[in-house]
Every structure is written in C-alpha cells, then in structure tokens.
Amino acid sequence: MTRKFFGTDGIRGLTNQMPMTAAMAQKVGQAAGAHFLRGQHRHRVVVGKDTRLSGYMMESALISGFTSVGMDVVMVGPMPTPAVALLARSMRADLGVMISASHNPYQDNGIKLFGPDGYKLTDADELAIEALLEAEPKLAPASEIGRARKIEDARGRYIHAAKLTFPEHLRLDGVKVVVDCANGAAYQVAPAALWELGADVVAIGVSPNGLNINDGCGSTDTALLQRKVVETGADVGIALDGDADRLIVVDETGRVVDGDQLMALIATGWKRHGLLHGGGIVATVMSNLGLERYLQSQDLTLERTKVGDRYVLETMRAKGFNVGGEQSGHIILSDYATTGDGLVAALQVLAELVVTGRAASELLHLFDPLPQLLKNVRFQGGAPLDTQPVQAAIADAEARLSGSGRLVIRKSGTEPLIRVMAEGEDEGLVAQVVDQICEAVKAAA
Structure with missing residues (x-):
C-alpha cells in the first residue's frame, strides 16, 4: 500500500x-x-x-x-x-x-x-x-x-552520551577544529561536546535567527567552512546539517571529504580495532563505485540498499552490520545510535586523527572516486519516469555504460524531483548520459 x-x-x-x-x-x-x-x-x-x-x-x-x-x-x-x-x-x-x-x-x-x-x-x-x-x-x-x-537538562544528557562514544583513553587536546552547525539544531551541543573533550574549537553557523538554517553554511554548502579552516590553520573542519544527522568533513587544505570516504575510514579503523561487525558496511545505490572497490581491497563488503537511511538501518539490523550510511554524510553507527548522528560520526573521525597522528589530508582520502554526476529535475506532477521517451533514454544510457559504469534514477522521497545519477570510467560519457536523461525528463514533466 x-x-x-x-x-x-x-x-x-x-x-x-x-x-x-x-x-x-x-x-x-x-x-x-x-x-x-x-x-x-x-x-x-x-x-x-x-x-x-x-x-x-x-x-x-x-x-x-x-x-x-x-x-x-x-x-x-x-x-x-x-x-x-x-x-x-x-x-x-x-x-x-x-x-x-x-x-x-x-x-x-x-x-x-x-x-x-x-x-x-x-x-x-x-x-x-x-x-x-x-x-x-x-x-x-x-x-x-x-x-x-x-x-532543562536535555542538552547535557545528549552531550554526555555523545562524549561516551569517544575512546576513553583519548583526548582532543591540541586539535584545532572548525565546526559548522548550519545555524541549526546542534548550534549549542556540538561545540560544547568538542570543547569538553579538549579541542580548540572555532564555531560557525551558531547564530540561528529562524531564517538562516542551512543558508550558505552546513553540510550542503561547505564554502564558508573551507575558507575558515584554511584561514584559522585548523586541523580539520566539521559540517553538520540543520538537524545534525549528517556529517561532511573538510581537511586542513580545505578539501571536502564526503560520506563515502568517512564510512571507509571508520570501517577500516573499526576493523583494525576489532569493532567492526558484519564484515563490511551498508550503503545506498548512490555510493561511489570507488568505495566498493576500496572495501574489496580491504577484504570488506559493501551491501547496497535503495536510497534512504531507514533502508540502510533495516539492512544493518537484519544482517548484523554496525556501520552504514549515505554518501551525503548520513552515517549510522548502531553501536551508539539508532539513527544518523553527525556529531558521533565526527568523533570517530577525530579519534582516528588522534590515534594515527596523521594530517587529515593524508588520512581522509582513502580512494579515488569514479567520475560521478548527479542532477535533479523538478516536475509538477504525473509520472515522467513511466513515459516511453524517458524509458528509451534510460535504456540507451544503460547500454552505453554497460560494463564500465552505473546508472541510478529515482524519484525523491522528500521533494518533487527526479534524481539522475551516473558514474563510470569515462567522465565525458557520464555527463552525456545524465544530460540525455535529464532532457527527456524535462520534456515529459
């Protein structure tokens, strides 16, 4: 139904x-x-x-x-x-x-x-x-x-719970962190938790006025964070979204690190420490093929689901995984939380920085992602994906990518958008097939 x-x-x-x-x-x-x-x-x-x-x-x-x-x-x-x-x-x-x-x-x-x-x-x-x-x-x-x-003690309860996920024997003393709270829900708790663990905290996106949530800040717009990390000479930058269930990281050079790289880092770190369950991770069909290949090189598996963190979690619970998430940075660590938690995921990344002593730019880029392009087409109604011209465009694109890439096309579950994603070895071909399908959807929408 x-x-x-x-x-x-x-x-x-x-x-x-x-x-x-x-x-x-x-x-x-x-x-x-x-x-x-x-x-x-x-x-x-x-x-x-x-x-x-x-x-x-x-x-x-x-x-x-x-x-x-x-x-x-x-x-x-x-x-x-x-x-x-x-x-x-x-x-x-x-x-x-x-x-x-x-x-x-x-x-x-x-x-x-x-x-x-x-x-x-x-x-x-x-x-x-x-x-x-x-x-x-x-x-x-x-x-x-x-x-x-x-x-009145809700913030304190959550800060305490988040800190308990950070290895007890570690501290963040001497680590300079820029945290962008997107003028959203974590504007008080995230800087406080990081500071209490010893970090030198530079907080941005912590002045909500009811209208500026996710506006030019946070995990969906990292330009401000990238500049701030470089300007302040920080070791790492952390970007949360409006409700703080997503995490995107910026290394000390200002380069963005997405959820695929973060899941790879956490999974391999947890495997090394004997904490990883399920022999791999769970991610959606949107995660890059480069992640899958990297995990295979580490004798780990990637279990794919349809888009939506709820489906990731369902598979994690059914098959015994404790790490899963989405390329967008929605990372679920089921040992600690029942849903995605940007702050908790960030603490696992920071723990790896402390343990290894390596710079973020060395630690956080574990694989080269395949060229991947995602475009959104807004539609007013109907079912454009069911029309013959769109189906023909999709079939042609699949044939052209056969053996060298992937195609994922879906209707958004939260907005009136058709999302068209392709990835493959040939960046030019990826762009061509995405544009071809987008044009067909626009004509049918």
Whole structure:
C-alpha cells in the first residue's frame, strides 16, 4: 500500500501548505498519539525541533494533538534528531518527534517520528498512522487530557552520551577544529561536546535567527567552512546539517571529504580495532563505485540498499552490520545510535586523527572516486519516469555504460524531483548520459 503523506524521512513540505500546516500537525499528533496509546501506563512523547521559525507553530500544534488524545509531552527545544531518538528511548517514552526539514531551507519543515525503541517507524506504523489521519480522532475525557512540560537538562544528557562514544583513553587536546552547525539544531551541543573533550574549537553557523538554517553554511554548502579552516590553520573542519544527522568533513587544505570516504575510514579503523561487525558496511545505490572497490581491497563488503537511511538501518539490523550510511554524510553507527548522528560520526573521525597522528589530508582520502554526476529535475506532477521517451533514454544510457559504469534514477522521497545519477570510467560519457536523461525528463514533466 502506498503512503500518502510519509516520504523516505517522515512528512515534509513547504510550511503553511499541505501537509505542513498547523492543522495537519495537530492531526499527526492525534493520530500518532492514538497509535502509540498501548497499555495502562501514563503515556509520554518527547518532542524536539531545529531552529527554523515555523518550529514554534508546528510544536504547538503537535502538542495540542498529543495532549488531546491523552499523551503527556516532554519538550526538549532545539536538539539534533539523534538526540530526540536517544531521549525517547532513555526516558521510556512511547514516541519521539523531531520537527525538522533536515538540510532543506527554512521555508520547509517536517515531522520525523521515532518509536519507543528510538528507531524510525516502520512502513506498517506509518500506514496505520495515515489511516488514523483520515478518521475522526478519539479525544480523551477532560480528566485524562495530557500535560506538557519542558526539561532543562536535555542538552547535557545528549552531550554526555555523545562524549561516551569517544575512546576513553583519548583526548582532543591540541586539535584545532572548525565546526559548522548550519545555524541549526546542534548550534549549542556540538561545540560544547568538542570543547569538553579538549579541542580548540572555532564555531560557525551558531547564530540561528529562524531564517538562516542551512543558508550558505552546513553540510550542503561547505564554502564558508573551507575558507575558515584554511584561514584559522585548523586541523580539520566539521559540517553538520540543520538537524545534525549528517556529517561532511573538510581537511586542513580545505578539501571536502564526503560520506563515502568517512564510512571507509571508520570501517577500516573499526576493523583494525576489532569493532567492526558484519564484515563490511551498508550503503545506498548512490555510493561511489570507488568505495566498493576500496572495501574489496580491504577484504570488506559493501551491501547496497535503495536510497534512504531507514533502508540502510533495516539492512544493518537484519544482517548484523554496525556501520552504514549515505554518501551525503548520513552515517549510522548502531553501536551508539539508532539513527544518523553527525556529531558521533565526527568523533570517530577525530579519534582516528588522534590515534594515527596523521594530517587529515593524508588520512581522509582513502580512494579515488569514479567520475560521478548527479542532477535533479523538478516536475509538477504525473509520472515522467513511466513515459516511453524517458524509458528509451534510460535504456540507451544503460547500454552505453554497460560494463564500465552505473546508472541510478529515482524519484525523491522528500521533494518533487527526479534524481539522475551516473558514474563510470569515462567522465565525458557520464555527463552525456545524465544530460540525455535529464532532457527527456524535462520534456515529459
């Protein structure tokens, strides 16, 4: 059965347009609350958010929905997505909610839901909640309406948990780190955790105003971080996105290091220390073929999934892997977290820097990626990928890349975009086939 509102990462859209309206958020609160009202205990939901202006409106609407069906609400304020997942589990909540559109601009917002185990909801749970969205809510009697309260130690709890993932015998003394928090959810916790571990911290993207989240900063726009690392003579730069579940790194020369290189580094380091499970890692079809070849050279495997961190995690749990993620920097280390955690992943990278004593430029570039090109084509409606001209263009591209490259074409799960990616030995051919398919999609869209 197809989900109507949930995409690959919760419900997301332009604020004050369906489905990102206050009225819809209230319904989501009622539906999700009703779905998780199980047993006779007093039910609780942990609600966090990033720093975008619409977070206040969405938070109030969700609280109204949850309390109206009898669920108590614990508000933690601006916090990373992985922190909400962690707190939902550690506080024995029935549900965790993160209000965020991740790396999107401030105009967008989203609702991410976590179960009592701290994991994102299954497809079955999301379908059940969608069914309840269409039904009349069963409101609690006046005496059983939920209560809402804020907790003041949420940041401290998460900082402590993140620091525990850093090897106990190591310190970051003498390591100069520039951290770009994207004016987002980690603007307080990430610099604090790094400083407490001994690092010399230069923090940027830590002045949120509700409108500047992910704006010219963070993991999707690293130019500012690259300049700052070089200007300050830092050893390394760390870029998070708006809800801090992604990590991109910049070495001391200003060169960007993506999620594929970071997963390779963590996997080989953990293998060396006897910590890696599953004999390899899990990544999506978007990860570079160079990563796969490098892992093979290290006697490690790469298990590929469709795009979406939830599918990476499902495979990790099913097959016993403890490292997985996406090229975009969404890295899941299941020994420590139930979802991607940019700060925790960064601490593993920093640990390798300290242990090896090598410069970031030497340590972080483990393989040469094959030429890879990704382009997005926006469409207004319909199903352009099902049209004959687009299918013909795809078939021709696959034939031309046969034996020397890969082609991945998919509809975005969070935006009205068709994503066209190709990679191969011949950079010119890769560009040609991507442009060919994009033109066909534009004509059909």
